[in-house]
Amino acid sequence: MNSVITDLLPMRFGRWGKIWAAILLMFCAIGAYAYFLQLKNGLVVTAMGDYVSWGIYISNFVFFVAISLVGSLITAVLRLANVHWSTPLTRIAEIIAVSAIIFASLIIIVDMGRPERFLYLMLHSRLQSPIIWDVIVISTYFILSLLLLYIPLLPDLKILIQVNERNQPRLNRFYRFIGSFWKGTPEQVRLSEKAINIMCITIIPVAFCIHTVTSWLFATTYRPGWDSTNFGAYFISGAFLVGAGAVVVAMFVFRKAYHLEKYITELHFDKMGKVLVMLALLYLYFNINEYLVPAFKMRKPESAHLMDLFAGEFAPLFWSAILVGMVLPIAILLFKKGRKPLPMFVAGLMVVVGAWFKRYLIVTPTMLHPFLPMQDVPQRYHHYFPSWEEWAIVMGSLAGALLVITYLARIFPIIPIQETISEQHEKAA
């Protein structure tokens, strides 16, 4: 058997894998229980209210939508640009994209309170509303991401079916169910190549749409901090950054867990480091635009919101998000030594964690600063701190997304086997 196949076949969970999956399952179970409480008692279990009606559920939704964009960046953009070094990273990116978009859809249903409202959203939809545009574009992106994961997987499924003695019987049944028709004939290869190219072209505008429309949920609402024509580009640049950061973290973890040092090399880290630093600089540029221009004008209705971010209640979080999410990763990644696996992992982690809090800062402080002053309301309306149920559901959803990634990596090769073999043959030739 080809050593590439041996190296890249999905492996059973080891001890750490089982512990990792158990921890994630525990978080999911706590989240499910908190959601049960929310279903039973209503949204009253959350800390949301008249003013902060979008809390960490929406922040989490925006985070998931952002991270899902990575599929289009790594797979589509780099493939169309004829960049070959990204081949080992494409499957990781596609898996992250699929899991993120699944949980983006789920968390928005959680935010609705009663899940049947999603049905009402469909039945009574108004096509004038950006919310409906978001529903349509997320569904479309989900289908395209699934296809982008599935079609390039077909040659690998043939390999998985061939090495059936190494797999569990039920996995073999599953592989045969989804991929037994792939024989690798020239016609099939031609059709698959054509489909992948069409998908790569299609998914880029759809990916731009998904995050632009999500940004319009905010930008079309006249509120301090959201009233910006720059929001689409600002969101997309942030999404590419967090997506690339997630890929870097996943690269490091999978490389360690599956001993893939031969396939995900320091060169890949170096290249991804350069991509990441460019995206971090771009996002920092958009942040400067988003905050400096309104701060320069300091219009009265905006000043309370901005001052709260710069020097008020949210200042520690705001400056930490800027520092941890952008400035420090840039400082690390600008240097060649910083683009080694471990510093890259740290930088990637910083980007992802910083990005989550950045989404929180985009949503909540604005909700606390409406144009009409908050008067004659209870003191608690002036602040928002999520309830334990909200935290549990959000942590559960994040754990759920990681669990999907973990199980997809358990079922499918995390690095495309057939493509790697073909590239090796091309290099040898």
Added chain:
Amino acid sequence: MKRLRNFYPFLFLPFLQLSVSFSAYAQDSSRKSLLVDLSYHSFNNAAMYLSVHAKTKENGKFQPVGGVRFRLYLDKDSSACLAGDAVTDIKGSAIAILPPSLKNQWNSATTHRFVALSDQEGGFNSSRTEAAIVKAHLEIDTGQGKTIIAKILEMKNGEWMPVKAVEIKVAIKRSGSDLAVGDKDSYTTDSTGTISAEFSRAGIPGDKNGLLTLVAKVEDNDTYGNLRVEKSEPWGAALKLTDTFDKRSLWAARFKTPLWLLLMEYSIFLSVWSVVIYLIFQIARIIKAGRVA
């Protein structure tokens, strides 16, 4: 001498009486004083009413006082002359229309006095405020070339006589307040009691027939109070209301989506989903190619 010494304490009795009396007549220092403005208003020389505004000084600032009940009288504070009761609102203001029952009393004199009384309640001392006016008549008319003519007359010896040197404002009635018809805010009457103002607001929106309400008013005049007359003229631009109710718009109901938006959305949706369907069709072709092989 002893008798005289016994008399000394009685010498202090007048001072004691004085101090007691002073306490009895002095206003309760724990209560605040009300500052009351009382004014007379005449609208189109037909509807007369009184307005009161109550305020007090708190922390060096004037604050309106709501919930104060005033009794308003014409000429004297007797029940026969009661014009009405009025309770101040949150802004400290209240009005009372002069009732028809006082018509004869109103017509019997050329000058009148108004009295506003409030009782001691709600932490405020009782108050009494008076205002006096001379009955006056304000007229508005229009002349050639969009000129507005206003005239003020006062009752003298049973006749309406023009009044010289009175400030009259001429304006157009708008939703929020009145808009001056020209560059000047107010005009001073000549010996005929008349002013003339040029209308220079061409093109200003009127009602659906282009009608504008022209206003002549005398405000806070020490002698005549507040007088206001109105007259409608078709000098404005006819207002064409664009009713978007139940029409296709971004804010309309779900089946009233603008056609351009529908076209855009369906075009994008169909073009993207036709690709998705094509891709699924490609998978079907791949499956078929596998079976053939």
